[in-house]
Amino acid sequence: MDQKRLLTSAVGCLAAVLMLSSCGPIPNSVHSIKELSSNTLFTPFSGRSPKHLDPTSSYSSDETPFTYSIYEPLYQYHYLKRPYQLIPRTAAAVPAPIFLDKEGNVLPEDAPADKVALSIYEIPIKKGILFAPHPAFAKDEKGNYVNHHLSEEVTKKLRNPLDLPNKGTRELVAEDYVYAIKRLTNPRIISPIYGTIVSHLPGLEKLAAQVREYDKQLRANLPASQRDLPFLDLRKFELEGVSAPESHLLRIEVKGKYPQFPNWLAMTFFAPIPWEAEAFYAQRGMAKNNLSLNYWPVGTGPYQLVESIENRRHVMQRNPLFRKTELYPCEGEPGDKEKGYLEDCGKPLPFIDRIEISAEKESVPLRTKFLQGYYDSPQIERLDNGQGFLIGMADSKEKEEEYKNKKLQFPKVIEDHNTYFGFNWLDPVIGEGATPEQKEKNRKLRQAIAIAMDWEEYIQIFEKGLATPAHGPLPPGLFGHNPEGSAGFNPYVYNKLEDGTVIRKSLEEAKTLLAEAGYPDGRNLKTGKPLVLSLDFQAAASPGTKAVLDWYQKQFAKLGIQLDIRATDYNRFQDKV
Template identity: 30%
Template sequence: MKSSSILHKLLVSHRPKVSALALAIGVLTSLTFLPVSHADAATSPADPDKVLKWVFNVAETGFDPGAAKDLYSNGVNYVIFETLYSYDYLASPVKLIPRVAESMPEVSADAKTYTIKIKKGIFFTPDEAFKGKKRELTAADYVYTLKRLMDPKLSSPHSWLIAGKIVGLDALAAQAKKTNKFDYDAKIPGLEVVDKYTLRIHLNEPDFNLGLILAHNPTGAVAREVIEKYQDIQGQVMSNPVGTGPYMLVPDEWVRGSKIILVANPDYRGDVWNHQGSSPEDQKIMAAMKGKRMPQIGRIEINVMIEDQSRWLAFQGGEVDIFELEGPLAPQALDNGKLKPALQKKGILLSRIPDPELTVYYWNMQDPVWGGLTKDKIALRRAVAMAHNVTEEINIVYNGNAVPLDYPIPPGVVGHDPNYKSSIQYNPAAANMLLDKFGYKKGPDGFRTLPDGKPLEIRYTARTGPIGKLQTEVWKKTYDSIGIRMKEDLVQFSEMLKAEKNCQLQTRNAPWIADYPDGDNFMQLFYGPNTGSTNNGCVKIPEYDALYVQSQKLPPGAERDALYHKMARIMEVNTAQRTGFARYRNMLAQPRVIGYKKHPIIYGEWMFFDVEKNK
């Protein structure tokens, strides 16, 4: 089944004036947009002759903000489904701004109650579920969306965002597990609809990151009628995205795993570009974009190209407008992090940022070989962690296009400590001695057995494609250096994520790009109750979990940082994971692209920049 009434005639309705009342939450402030007059609204800002050609390096999983876990699908979700808040396009450090909300939230003195007013006159794109009527976005839609994240039937990978936080919501979810039915009509104290356009959220404990969470894709509003129409048909919710955002999917042109087409939403309210930056690059963008009504791009064509060389050739041939230059291809275009002169002469632009990211090496703590907190299991994991040369991996797999990390909170994220030194450092000789001491004996073939004499073989998983292949080669060298057999396991990205969520993988490189720019978003990766969602290594260490609960009650600052240091040391002592690196993200843009800059948090910045018309 497909969403009905896909409209190609690009019109835009009046957008009311947005308040710029700001709430000081750390460094986060609001942004003022220029109002759009009725006269201006007569002509759509989105031009159907402006076509952006984009590329994904892995296949999408689908377009349901509550279920999609991968970065690429959520880039599409960002422009279809609208969150209450978002981020300014140019501000550094990042600034939280209203999106659907009229202004920043009113927060009670105890930081446990948030009151949010949403803009009037915002409508979902047409769908059969609405039975021919225009469907306005209301506060109740955000209540439904937040409840849905906790519905056991959905089993959302994002439930951790609000689990334990909203008064009465966890009890409602627990009841649903018993009855096998989530009661969406049940009123709970934590989610209060004050009036049609006002939402009040009551928290169990203070949460200083709630505004950031309400800017994250999974909280983008969905319509209950749409979900209920399609949810009983396998995969149909993922295939029928109906939101209020600037773009919408064209189902008839969607070829799964190959091609995704988005067109501008003709009823999107639009706004006037008025972002402020400080760098020379920002000044050029501001000069080119200031005062334009957005979005400008009428059609977005996304092709899935898994092979690095295919993407590079397509970009060189002008078949792709913006291209993510991953590590293996970096030498083709970059010299010491700068664009090569030949490409500069062609007018190619480079937007390069260190990602707010952590790539962590984990060992499945529920796996019979790797899991457990006994000394022999800790020794096995620690030996592998010490045997792995992170710098060598960065050079071989990413051509030096990454930064090694000692601390689990990366640069550019609140809570990062540049002076922290991990107790786990590269030392293969000590790694071999450790395995010898704890009974992992080498046989005549040079490979080790388990302490009980049974064979020891591990399965390292990576995504299909050149990077995954290089990763397995580097890790094979690591395991060979300490006499452990390693089996290569290359699988499709989406299948790997499914297996990981169910604690079925043994070990892999697991990258995590910030959902929101706060250290909490990284320390939660190792919190026991997040197993099955974000805790990829299925780690459950009671001491760590207790400290994490304490940390959530604190605002950013020295007291919380002290807890984070203790938590990092606990992870090192038990070696449930090994901190790896943060990659640079290099985005190349053709000369016809106007005003593009990679944002550190938003993926799918298509509503913020422009392209020249197709010739």
């Protein structure tokens, strides 16, 4: 989005700086006049710094402002068109797959899924795309990598890899995508999509076994606690069904007919990874200083991370080698032109030179600073911040007048997502269960809890009525949601009356299930001891979360179950999951 249209409060002094450079420092400003007059986006983050900036393992929304700005998957979504439309990013096109039957015969595009044995994607890669300058690519006049054999004297003092004087680049090639897909099998990296994608890529499971064995050999004589590990070079292995037959052509074979596969290629799990970056970060002393792809990404995107102070500040700066051919779209949805969304048609991207993301622990100071002009956005990765402002405007005429005077804009959009409670499937009490009898008892316990959790009440109290209870994993608005069918009604938690009204099952029904599970009134039928369950919560306990956590405990208490809440910061929560 063009900087001139960023959601921000108007600061008259800033305008004077741009025109006359005669304005003094803004009182109590955290930014200098030079910073405020630059083409910089200032925005905060809450909690702790992002945990995973390695695209193979990154899956959390607080990481996406970094990963999707630094890395480039093959595809992206059109910025303005709805429903979302896949378009090329580093790919030169979004080709249709070639379908083959069991005998290897080519099938028509509309072939039924049960006839398709293999889908082949041949994806051309744009030429001339360069990686952002990085020490991993630097070579001497003989073509040798100058930063791949650094002494520990150098690495133990290094905090920012860009501090090394020699940097280089090279062109993006299809092999970088092959290498990235191979990394899904790396036992040193936990990729959240491996369990899903392994059933679709023919050779992935076999490669995973080979890589695990090779990793064991590399670690054979090393202490289990050692962080510096020898470079696990995946170029040594072939991945059946994934190859680069030409320097700028990627070929991927997918089992059967899997229409969703191109959507995976728009995610950073399939972003290119240069082997040089892994070799560079595998040097002794790097891990101790958190020098890895998790902290210092290497990509071809419009930005590169140039400063990273954990839990304090992260700065992304325009990639000086980013191509000039990426342009703002000239078409969108009906009405976009009238809204001004097409005013920047054909302008090179990105519009902003620098993005500074600073830590803000508390919501009240964050909002105050935003209203005073310290931040251009109250939180860049969240779409729901505007709800709080809208509620404030509805409750206070003064706030409504203030927000209008500051020219704050609140464009509305429906965001499709789910909030849910997850049960640990390995837990002997609420998980799957080891025997048929235990499985049935555990299922009834989970069902009793699901009934007792009054999400209708939660929505009214904590979401201000701006949500709806889920009856299945697909929320309204997503393809596949059927409000009239079984997916639109959960018979385990709700009853449907003759007139079609859906109501939550009674607490008595939940208590009956609880007794059948072996816990009448929340006590173990055999021992008489109270049932205590633990909830790992994804935020540290604070005044802001206390009301929610108290509400959770009250829901379990309705069944006589004691809920032990183990609140933690989000990074630690990701480790537990």
